[in-house]
Amino acid sequence: MELILHSIQLDWPVLTPILICSILVVTVAINRYSFYGKNKRDVVQFIPKLQKELAKNNMAGAQNLSIQLGGVIGEVTEEAVRIFSEQKAGFSRSFDIAAALASRKLENHLTVLGTIGGVAPFLGLFGTVVRILYTFQDLATQGNQSAAVAMGIGSALIATAFGLGVAIVAVIFYNYFQSVVKRYEDDFNLIKLLFLSFVDSNDETTVQSSQNIAL
Numbered sequence: 001m002e003l004i005l006h007s008i009q010l011d012w013p014v015l016t017p018i019l020i021c022s023i024l025v026v027t028v029a030i031n032r033y034s035f036y037g038k039n040k041r042d043v044v045q046f047i048p049k050l051q052k053e054l055a056k057n058n059m060a061g062a063q064n065l066s067i068q069l070g071g072v073i074g075e076v077t078e079e080a081v082r083i084f085s086e087q088k089a090g091f092s093r094s095f096d097i098a099a100a101l102a103s104r105k106l107e108n109h110l111t112v113l114g115t116i117g118g119v120a121p122f123l124g125l126f127g128t129v130v131r132i133l134y135t136f137q138d139l140a141t142q143g144n145q146s147a148a149v150a151m152g153i154g155s156a157l158i159a160t161a162f163g164l165g166v167a168i169v170a171v172i173f174y175n176y177f178q179s180v181v182k183r184y185e186d187d188f189n190l191i192k193l194l195f196l197s198f199v200d201s202n203d204e205t206t207v208q209s210s211q212n213i214a215l
Helices: 002-039 043-055 059-069 071-086 091-107 110-142 146-214
Strands: none
Touching: 002 071, 002 110, 002 146, 043 059, 043 071, 043 146, 059 071, 071 091, 071 146, 091 146, 110 146
16 A cells, blocks of 8 residues: 555656546446446337337337337337338338437447557556656666665556556446447347338238239
């Protein structure tokens, strides 16, 4: 503990950026965890209900289900219902746009975690190099004092330890949140496939009707 306090007193200018990074990591982690928690929905129960409404061609019922579901998935589904009602032919491209916009909401601020995960170790290394340089300077002016040299080197390594600690936490959160975003994107693809199945079935019905008329 004495070594840590000594490092903070001497190296606070180089430790301050690492402290700021740690605050950003905690802030982003809380923000994203809260956002994903508020938007978490049970797609397994929602999909069969939506499928029944689409099978009955009940667009109003499908839209109401989407509104009741809420969250990012509900918004994307509601937009899918609108696209399905207005332009079945270009459904896939239009839905991809809506899903991409939703994914941007989900990925918001994640680049902060990724950047800190890559930069924090170098900030710690920079602090270590600076402290070692000062230690050598003190050694040159004060003579060979093994206790002072040991304290200086130990203090220098504190910055590296802090930088690595912040980076490890940032990378863990980044990877976890990326996996959460991936699950949401899988849900979007599932909803897209559901609507496309009805687009294909409607196209087949239209083709058969045209053939019957021709006969």
